[in-house]
Amino acid sequence: MCGITGIVTQNRDDIGALLVMCSRKLTYRGYDSVGVAAVKDGVVNLRKDVGTIDDVDRALGLSKMRGDRGIAQLRWATYGAPTKVNAQPHFGCTEDFYGAHNGNIHNFAEYRKELIDTGHIVRSENDGELCVHAVDKYYEQTDDMFEAVRLSTRDLKGAFAFAVGRADERKIYAVKMGSSLVAGVAPDATIVSSDLPSILPLTNRVVYLRDGEMVVLTPEEVKVYRIEDGRELDRRPEVSNVDPHAAEKGGYPHFMLKEINEQPQVARDVMGVLEGAKSDDWLRLIEDASQKYLVACGSSYNAGIVGTYYFNRLAGVPLIPVIGGQFIPMYGNALKDDSLCILVSQSGETKDIINVLNLVRDTGRGKTLGVVNVIGSTLMFGADAYIPMACGYEVSVPATKTYFSQTIIFAYLAARLGERNGTLDPSEAKRFVGLLRDDLPRLAQTTIDRTGILTKNLAQTLMNERDLYCLGYGFTDGVAREGALKIKEICYNHCEGMYSSEFKHGPLSIVTDNYPVIFVTTREDSWMVINHINEVRARHGRTIVVGEYEESLSHYVDRETDYLRVPESDVLINPLLDVIPLQMLSYYLSVDLGINPDLPRNLSKTLTVD
Numbered sequence: 155m156c157g158i159t160g161i162v163t164q165n166r167d168d169i170g171a172l173l174v175m176c177s178r179k180l181t182y183r184g185y186d187s188v189g190v191a192a193v194k195d196g197v198v199n200l201r202k203d204v205g206t207i208d209d210v211d212r213a214l215g216l217s218k219m220r221g222d223r224g225i226a227q228l229r230w231a232t233y234g235a236p237t238k239v240n241a242q243p244h245f246g247c248t249e250d251f252y253g254a255h256n257g258n259i260h261n262f263a264e265y266r267k268e269l270i271d272t273g274h275i276v277r278s279e280n281d282g283e284l285c286v287h288a289v290d291k292y293y294e295q296t297d298d299m300f301e302a303v304r305l306s307t308r309d310l311k312g313a314f315a316f317a318v319g320r321a322d323e324r325k326i327y328a329v330k331m332g333s334s335l336v337a338g339v340a341p342d343a344t345i346v347s348s349d350l351p352s353i354l355p356l357t358n359r360v361v362y363l364r365d366g367e368m369v370v371l372t373p374e375e376v377k378v379y380r381i382e383d384g385r386e387l388d389r390r391p392e393v394s395n396v397d398p399h400a401a402e403k404g405g406y407p408h409f410m411l412k413e414i415n416e417q418p419q420v421a422r423d424v425m426g427v428l429e430g431a432k433s434d435d436w437l438r439l440i441e442d443a444s445q446k447y448l449v450a451c452g453s454s455y456n457a458g459i460v461g462t463y464y465f466n467r468l469a470g471v472p473l474i475p476v477i478g479g480q481f482i483p484m485y486g487n488a489l490k491d492d493s494l495c496i497l498v499s500q501s502g503e504t505k506d507i508i509n510v511l512n513l514v515r516d517t518g519r520g521k522t523l524g525v526v527n528v529i530g531s532t533l534m535f536g537a538d539a540y541i542p543m544a545c546g547y548e549v550s551v552p553a554t555k556t557y558f559s560q561t562i563i564f565a566y567l568a569a570r571l572g573e574r575n576g577t578l579d580p581s582e583a584k585r586f587v588g589l590l591r592d593d594l595p596r597l598a599q600t601t602i603d604r605t606g607i608l609t610k611n612l613a614q615t616l617m618n619e620r621d622l623y624c625l626g627y628g629f630t631d632g633v634a635r636e637g638a639l640k641i642k643e644i645c646y647n648h649c650e651g652m653y654s655s656e657f658k659h660g661p662l663s664i665v666t667d668n669y670p671v672i673f674v675t676t677r678e679d680s681w682m683v684i685n686h687i688n689e690v691r692a693r694h695g696r697t698i699v700v701g702e703y704e705e706s707l708s709h710y711v712d713r714e715t716d717y718l719r720v721p722e723s724d725v726l727i728n729p730l731l732d733v734i735p736l737q738m739l740s741y742y743l744s745v746d747l748g749i750n751p752d753l754p755r756n757l758s759k760t761l762t763v764d
């Protein structure tokens with residue numbers, strides 16, 4: 155996830171300061187690299203480098219750049235390492251065109267080749283640069299910037315938004331094709347940006363945009379057009395009353411709730427990256443390995459547990475899940491030349507994971523495949539190959555959207571592996587991948603919408619519970635562990651996540667009248683989970699169920715609040731959705747307890763210590 159900002163002023167000359175002031179509000183969208191293209195007297199001055207906006211401003215004087223218009227971009231690298239040349243904005247073939255994008259261009263590889271083969275000078279490995287070349291290409295054909303921008307979108311596949319300008323024209327054009335984009339009208343300038351926070355320092359007169367629309371910024375006004383036919387749309391500015399500070403959280407009270415709500419978009423983005431990538435390299439790494447370890451910590455480990463069930467079911471491939479710190483004492487000596495360690499770490503810096511990365515490298519035994527969100531991290535550079543999680547910057551300490559991305563990656567890889575090794579019929583693999591791409595984002599949104607009030611109400615009834623269990627079975631094993639971890643992390647309760655069939659072998663002794671036990675279910679396993687529910691109810695425990703509504707289960711909850719229902723879905727999609735009510739339950743319980751879920755005590759987003 156990146157952040158773009160474009161501004162056209164009437165007669166100001168301090169465009170650098172304006173762009174830095176507004177772009178800084180998008181820091182949560184990425185801080186791998188930053189750049190500003192400022193236009194003065196028809197000449198584009200482009201400065202960019204790796205680092206945060208403050209680092210690069212100090213080094214290159216971004217806020218001192220003169221001009222009356224320009225574009226800035228904060229990059230969160232997904233494809234193409236965070237380097238100066240890959241930083242945005244970019245020029246076209248010449249310095250007449252400048253622009254920047256946010257999102258993913260799925261046909262990046264083939265389109266980049268097509269542009270180069272037709273004589274374009276493509277300087278970087280960054281997909282954003284192709285947006286500028288696409289406009290350059292159609293400008294050559296039409297000599298009309300509006301048409302060039304409109305037609306350029308036909309070449310670009312994926313979910314993205316970009317802003318572009320010509321050096322000799324006091325306008326900026328921007329298109330919205332699947333990534334966020336919003337515009338604004340100030341007394342002496344107009345602005346377009348990835349998010350509202352960077353509009354508000356300039357104006358609260360906001361022009362909201364929809365996918366398939368483009369805007370043209372002149373010094374005085376913002377005009378909105380439909381990309382398909384170029385027809386102008388009557389879209390007037392609206393006054394936004396969002397508090398600028400809250401806006402950095404997208405209007406949410408906490409980053410955690412914002413990031414939970416970003417999960418439908420994460421599903422779209424990560425599927426876009428997976429289907430657009432050369433995943434065969436990853437699949438071959440997995441296929442060629444005799445032992446396949448899945449090594450991770452915290453939420454990443456819980457996602458990995460979910461992954462082991464998908465790998466078994468869809469591909470008949472056994473993954474050995476190992477907690478990061480356990481790997482060396484437990485399996486370090488067992489590493490073979492054809493072992494594979496799938497190292498799952500959103501930060502790519504967790505020391506327990508880096509220790510394993512170093513062991514494999516130093517012993518030369520085995521290979522590593524990283525599943526990583528932070529591009530440019532130690533894990534990304536150190537692994538033999540890496541799968542980008544494409545979630546954008548996760549601010550809140552408790553992981554939500556990064557866990558969600560990881561489970562989708564494992565489900566996708568399992569289906570592709572199963573198709574390749576014959577465990578899964580190609581039509582079934584196609585159907586399931588289609589559900590991940592086409593249904594999951596919508597179902598995730600429906601789950602968020604439906605379980606908001608349910609989890610708020612349930613949280614109220616758990617306010618005084620200091621101890622509870624969260625149990626899963628089969629595919630929901632990892633989901634229940636993740637739900638328990640969330641409650642531990644941000645409610646400071648003791649909540650044990652474990653396998654429901656194991657509960658009777660000891661832990662059941664804790665159950666007394668009204669002791670709360672959460673059961674996370676899917677349609678496939680509810681026949682078994684009902685036994686475990688009754689073991690608790692026979693001892694007068696309180697049973698809370700998370701999952702699709704099933705009449706057979708409804709007899710085992712004593713109050714409306716105790717059934718967190720997720721929408722009906724394919725039984726293999728269910729486990730991906732079941733985590734959402736647990737994320738929201740922990741969030742509302744945390745807030746009710748007066749805790750800031752974004753910054754829970756004693757914890758840190760990334761532990762780079764042993």
Ligand code: BG6
Pocket residue numbers: 451452453454498499500501502503504507551552553757758759760761
């Ligand atoms: C912990 C974080 O420190 O590290 C968790 O608080 C996270 O949220 C865990 O799941 C693992 O982090 P990573 O970056 O290796 O996925």
